[in-house]
Amino acid sequence: MYKEANAGTENTVQNAARDVLGVLNRLKIYPYTLIGHSYGGKVAMSMVHQFGRALPRPVQVWVLDTVPGDVWCDDVGDHPRDTIRFCTTLSRPIDSRRALVESLTGAGFTIEGAQWMTTNLKADGNGKFDWTFDLDGIAEMYASYEAYDLWPMLETQPAGLSLDFVQAERSAFVWTPEDVDRIRRTGANVHLLKNSAHWVHIDNPLGLLDILEPSFENMERGFGK
Template identity: 40%
Template sequence: MAAAGAPLPRALSAELRWDPPLAAGLAPPRQETRARASWPLPRQEIVFSRGRLISTNFNSRSLLCPPCHCAQVALADAKIAYQADPDKHAGVLAYELVQGNLVQWNSFMDKSIPDPPTAVLLHGILGSGKNWGSFAKRLAQEFPMWQFLLVDLRCHGDSASIKKRGPHTVASTAFDVLKLIGQLRLSPRVLVGHSFGGKVALSMVDQAAKPLARPVRVWVLDATPGKVRSGLDGEDHPAELIDFLRRMPVQVNSKQEVVDALVKAKFSVDVARWVATNLRRSSPSGSRSSPSYSWIFNLNGISEMYKSYEDTNLWRIVENVPRGVHINFLKAERSLHRWALEDLQRIHTAEEVAADEAGGVEMHVLEDAGHWVHADNPDGLFRILSSTFRIETSLRGRE
């Protein structure tokens, strides 16, 4: 994720950045939740310290996480630390849960408190849930009754260490996320997916009526439902980048070694530096041996996922929108994707059909932004997405 102030690559159909604050001077919300595999969590913030449970509140009370009875501590107006038993939660995706400060404690042990409205934020190829961290905090401040689930998709981020059976496709990735929100007992009202994540969101709607709520609003950010049209010649192409990375050694001596190799192979300096942020030191700090670094993602799986992204066609969902589903497409003004005229025409035609079928399809354009919409123009994206959360908050208030 890109260092603050560093330029972001504009010519790669993937999404990963150094995660600079998306709003200068914006303080994080009071409540933010981090977890690995849990269920709806209380209005607190989770903190990790090498997997140990930490509490500074002597009045905390113990709870159990059904059905596996993992230890959990709930604190009143304080922070909690919690990590589920990895053996009992095998295969569950890694995630973060960012909660607004008006989100109340809720679990299926206490149904007197309604479920908080939830949005799921999905990253693109070679990204991670952390790509959405600053943006999710901003949303949580503006909409304090909401919570935002940031998922590390299979083969990416902290989920890369979780063994997933192939094939690694858009559909299997969508199923992973559906399984996660089912285990968390959540019914998301909003799905937001960038690039590859956009097709994952559409596939989630395609695969299951539950645990998705109705109505559900889907945002597909700078991706079309069908054919992926990469940028022009001379631009960095993701398939070529992934293939090059797969041919590199599993371990390297330095991040600069990777940057130099990519630049020599004619990839842009920005993309080379961006890719190097996916390296994690594998030799212990302070070791007498020379430092070594390894990738934090599963490149073989990611290669399959990108091929599926190119091949997957989900136009049927757009042109026959299920009742209660509203699909929003957002095109970046300077997108590296070539949005074909036929794609735009099909989306506009679907808008008219969906309006007659109690569903919805809309097309939006984000000005002054390339493919990395939430980094290039976070203010513009925030304004556009905010309408969805205001509408859903208003509808929920009338339930």
């Protein structure tokens, strides 16, 4: 049984998972299904790992396009770590969204990535812009995401867990055949989502739903018992 503890102040996967478990504990609920994408996938796995040897009821966990161990990107565009590091060098406040795009593309980042970064700006009330988040905290979170090893959770799964991974066909992350085989040897499943890069819910939402749907049907049958 999960026992609530102080989450601490570090911006890590473990503390994010502890925060969510703390909320669920206070509300006295526990979901039948957990779905986590990217960083959230490791948060979902960490929640299970922190809970202990047995879950209060059968739980289905879906991990969308992230691996349990080291995370790194192919050379296919903007690396999040590089984007974060570059943004920490920019003077603040930022003059405009266009200025941010020009700074990023001038440093070699893609126009698509630069435009997406403008969605993380907020007006400062003086005609300029600042970040909606703490960049130093984001850097800590991403470093934790890359390094946090959740293979021990897979290899000592608690009773009641069903675990499935979705691998994007054009994922920026490297899914080695060895990692896929290792996941499957633990009893977890790996599903390949065709025609999708990392943003699986945007690139191929219907294909993703087709993969997830059987587990929802199983959950509905469980409700009827």
